[in-house]
Amino acid sequence: MKTFKHVVIVLGLIAALAVGGYYYIKQDLASPDELAQTAEEINEREQHKGEVRENDVEVSMxxxxxxxxxxxxxxxxxxxxxxxxxxxxxxxxxxxxxxxxxxxxxxxxxxxxxxxxxxxxxxxxxxxxxxxxxxxxxxxxxxxxxxxxxxxxxxxxxxxxxxxxx
Structure with missing residues (x-):
């Protein structure tokens, strides 16, 4: 009986860790809309990366x-x-x-x-x-x-x- 209790407790802990881990990871993942917005911001920054303009001339050199x-x-x-x-x-x-x-x-x-x-x-x-x-x-x-x-x-x-x- 003791062994059965230990198995149930261990399985319960594993299940609790799995459920908790799933919610923790899910919370850290961005939604598709957030990913699209972030990708758009990165593309915008890359297009203007290093651009310091003066009189319409890029002066970063x-x-x-x-x-x-x-x-x-x-x-x-x-x-x-x-x-x-x-x-x-x-x-x-x-x-x-x-x-x-x-x-x-x-x-x-x-x-x-x-x-x-x-x-x-x-x-x-x-x-x-x-x-x-x-x-x-x-x-x-x-x-x-x-x-x-x-x-x-x-x-x-x-x-x-x-x-x-x-």
């Missing part, structure tokens, strides 16, 4: 990315044995990059340099392109493709046609 853009913008203006990548140095790209650098001036080590360069470029003065290219090239550990001079107007036009024409 690492300094190394700014350096890459500057470097590739100089390729339209410099003579170098190797040129890897190119970004057109048009007014819109210059203005966008200037906005980004100004928004991050306190975070970038060389922000004053970038701003000075971009302000000259905004005025159409690319006479500093060789020194800008080589400064950034050196920051990025360049070993091949040091700029040695400025392209002629005809060479700039040809470079633009080869790299930026649709």
């Amino acid at each position: 690492e300094e190394s990315e700014v350096q890459t853009y500057l470097h590739q913008m100089t390729h339209q203006h410099v003579i170098a044995s190797e040129k890897w990548g190119s970004v057109e140095s048009n007014p819109q790209n210059i203005e966008n990059l200037l906005t980004i650098v100004q928004a991050n001036r306190n975070e970038y080590e060389h922000s004053a340099y970038y701003i000075g360069v971009l302000e000259q470029w905004r005025e159409g003065n690319f006479s500093n392109a060789v020194s800008v290219h080589n400064f950034v090239w050196k920051l990025q550990g360049g070993t091949v493709g040091k700029a040695t001079g400025l392209l002629s107007e005809e060479e700039k036009k040809q470079f633009a046609e080869e790299n930026f024409s649709d």
